[in-house]
Amino acid sequence: MNKRDFLKGLILFFPAGGVLGALAGDLGAKEAGAKEAAARDAGGTSAPKGYDPGSHYYGMGIEIDKCIGCSRCVEACKVENDVLPEPFFFRTWIERYVIKKDGDVVVESINVKGKASKERAQEDSDVLRTFFVPKLCNHCAHPPCVQVCPVGATFATEDGVVLIDSERCIGCRYCIQACPYGARYLDPRSKTADKCSFCYHRVRQGLLPACVEVCPTQARIFGDLRSKASRLVRFARMNKIHVLKPALNTEPKVYYAQLDGEVR
């Protein structure tokens, strides 16, 4: 074998080996992919048959005039979603607004079991108006938290729910800073961000979110914006609807009726 033959052989050998290897790998990958897909179809953990996320778009309506500040929703949420019991981890919470006659506005998050309400008898004659405002993640159509996440751990599903991938989240807290509604917190157990998921696991089973289920006065209404016959669509049609911080163009999907102008 002279030098020329050796080089010719070399030029043919390496690319041919590469192509063969790639083809073998390709076959393996295809098999694995098929298995994965089959597992997903059979497992039933993903979309139950007939569920098309594209044909749903979930939102919540809140009627301020009906909220009695009993915190049933807050407690139910904590139980349903395994939220830490300390009074600074909330997926949903209730704020008490007290508007004074001189224009001062006092906002406080009420404690679970309504402990605050007993102590603070708002009998002062300088109170102009006082009411409760339930708050939660607004599941914005343009969520700032999704924009800022450096690892793509938080995202909006096709049916309009903003979720967090706790396996991808690196706990950098950037989303907590970015949320204009203060809806996120860092779960100290997993060191990842957490927030309301509209009880996605319940909704996909056809149940209502826990807070909506237990609300004694029907102040919370959950529904599908794509369905013409949903309670939420009717709620939005029959009431003058407000959202929180509309100027930010986040397009929240939590709609408030009878919202006082002072609520931020």
Next chain:
Amino acid sequence: MRIPEQVKRLALVIGILVAGALVTRFYVIPRSLVSSDLHRSTTVERELVKPARFAGSETCQGCHEEEGVKKNKSFHRNLACEGCHGPAAKHAEDPGAVKPPAPRDRKFCPVCHAYDASRPTGFPQINPVVHNPLKPCIACHNPHDPVPPRTPAACSACHAQIERTKAVSSHALLACTTCHTVSEQHKRAPRTALPTKPQTREFCGKCHGKDSPQKEPPKIDLTTHGTPYLCWQCHYPHLPEGRG
């Protein structure tokens, strides 16, 4: 033009390398490494396998039919069973093993029914300190059919704001029933039997028309005054002095 042999060979090698890179990128590397779709679908799957702790009122009433029928006719018809009894999905799965609690002490009902200035007007509230002290709520009120001691005697019990407004207006001496016809049913189920409201200009004209036998009310000529508008489009009947 003839392409030199060495250029052809070089092109072949480069072509094979590019093809290899493309195959590696799109076939050899698993999709989960490059696509966010799989991450998202696994997140959704992880979300979906979370257990629901609240079974929902319909599940409860599948067995506890009697309580359900009773509750659904009462003032508590909109309350979920698990609002008071706590999450009961485990109980629904295995009714014998897990029993949901039934709150019976005086601490529980005031969570909703203690007086709080921030609560909406008309919501039934009591002062737990003076309201039959030490007596459990369920001694007088059945939580599945809570009946207030009596139906409200006066409209102001619920419509306090309107009553206060009317009290300082020139309509202060008119009874609510002068203009509204209220059925007895309205006291028990306010939203199913709404009181009537005046519908025509002639109704106000009965007192305010220039031919009216009443002396005191200010008179106008119904044919020229404010046509074609209805009276309450300019005058709020509960405070007629206020315009707008």
